[in-house]
Amino acid sequence: MSQYVAGVDVGGTKIAAILMDAAGRTGAWITWPTEAAGGPGGVIERIIALIKFIMEQNGITEQQLLGIGLGVPGLVNSREGKSVFSPNLPGWRDIPVAAMVGRGIGVPVIIDNDVRMAAWGEKLLGAGRGWDDVICLTLGTGIGSGIFIQGKMFKGRDESAGEIGHVTVEKDGPRCSCGNLGCLEMYASGRGIARLAREALEQAGSSLLLELAGGDAGSITAATVCQAASQGDHLAQQVVAKAAMYLGIALAGLANILNPQRIVLGGGVMGAGELLLEPVRRAVRERAMPLNREVEIVTAELGERAGAIGAAALARQEFILGEGRSKWIW
Ligand SMILES: [Zn+2]
Missing domain, CATH: 3.30.420.40 (ATPase, nucleotide binding domain)
Incomplete structure (x- = not known):
């Protein structure tokens, strides 16, 4: 059975998601409008729906998805899985976004700030x-x-x-x-x-x-x-x-x-x-x-996809290759 992870990059105007397989190959990149005015609850529902959509598009079952990497803008407490504050997302203060998305899909989630996720993308699969x-x-x-x-x-x-x-x-x-x-x-x-x-x-x-x-x-x-x-x-x-x-x-x-x-x-x-x-x-x-x-x-090298690719690459390390630090898993 093939194994996959999903990478999600949440921005002020759009949410991007990508799937990655065990070998680090990525699938199609899909973006939806964030609709940030809907507040944290609305945006998190859209994140969950987008992940389910990309799985369905690629015929991937819940058993095949081992984890999710999530990049969100602003200050993030990755150890606690929280978005502390995000100037681009109205109402986002101390939101336990990793646990909420993890519960919605039924897999563990690793989270960090969007710029750090883009850096992971370049470090693991791009110019670094x-x-x-x-x-x-x-x-x-x-x-x-x-x-x-x-x-x-x-x-x-x-x-x-x-x-x-x-x-x-x-x-x-x-x-x-x-x-x-x-x-x-x-x-x-x-x-x-x-x-x-x-x-x-x-x-x-x-x-x-x-x-x-x-x-x-x-x-x-x-x-x-x-x-x-x-x-x-x-x-x-x-x-x-x-x-x-x-x-x-x-x-x-x-x-x-x-x-x-x-x-x-x-x-x-x-x-x-x-x-x-x-x-x-x-x-x-x-x-x-x-x-x-x-x-x-x-x-x-990765352009605007760096954030989603980095989130997926980090999730792959953590949940498929088992190289990560499990205390950051929800
Ligand atoms: Zn300054």
């Missing part, structure tokens, strides 16, 4: 596979990360480790949502890049960038900045270079502290490609210590 000391960053609206030390994820005392987005890179920089000044997130996240672009436009006035945004500086996103930069717009290129410099400063610091083999960069901001990657690599080469500057900085 085969390496023990890897840092995976997601550069999206904000910046999140998963840090692997000797093959294990480092989460810290309260599972709040890896907040690279809130490292100070400019002591008198703008105030971040976390309360600090000059966080990396203010420069190199999607929101940060859009902010830098608006600021630069105030000085310069006109640019292809403004044209691409339909003449409205307020509607500029990181994607418009990347598009304008790749079409040769000087101002947009300067914005990308600035974001890359700050990211490079933070990554050089990380490389000096952890001496990783690889740093994997994913998320929407990486749509900028080499335009961003090249100056980041240069900054790390210039700033990190001799051995630490040898770190390879690469682009993530």
Whole structure:
């Protein structure tokens, strides 16, 4: 009898699910709208229904499904199987989501934060596979990360480790949502890049960038900045270079502290490609210590599926290969 696990990535707007077999092969990726306004109860019902749907689609029985990996946004207590708080999901406070989903399907559930699950995806099956000391960053609206030390994820005392987005890179920089000044997130996240672009436009006035945004500086996103930069717009290129410099400063610091083999960069901001990657690599080469500057900085491979694939890959380790820590099972 073939064995399977399911990986689920819960986001503010959509829930994604994928099945994985014992050999680590994945099936089709299915997404449903989250309907987050329905509150925790409604969203959890949808998670359960989506897992049942994907099993039915693939002709998999309850006996064949050995476990579920679940990634949820925000602060998670993985030991207790709880979503502590999620800014993207209204009403989610101290929700025992692992137990609720586990009861709904009748299999054990392993849970973590969505960015950490995406990091697991890259570590096990993407750009970080085969390496023990890897840092995976997601550069999206904000910046999140998963840090692997000797093959294990480092989460810290309260599972709040890896907040690279809130490292100070400019002591008198703008105030971040976390309360600090000059966080990396203010420069190199999607929101940060859009902010830098608006600021630069105030000085310069006109640019292809403004044209691409339909003449409205307020509607500029990181994607418009990347598009304008790749079409040769000087101002947009300067914005990308600035974001890359700050990211490079933070990554050089990380490389000096952890001496990783690889740093994997994913998320929407990486749509900028080499335009961003090249100056980041240069900054790390210039700033990190001799051995630490040898770190390879690469682009993530799994794209938007990383979260669901990582959740499934972690569940496979835990429930099929039996390599995980059973105290985190519900
Ligand atoms: Zn911050």
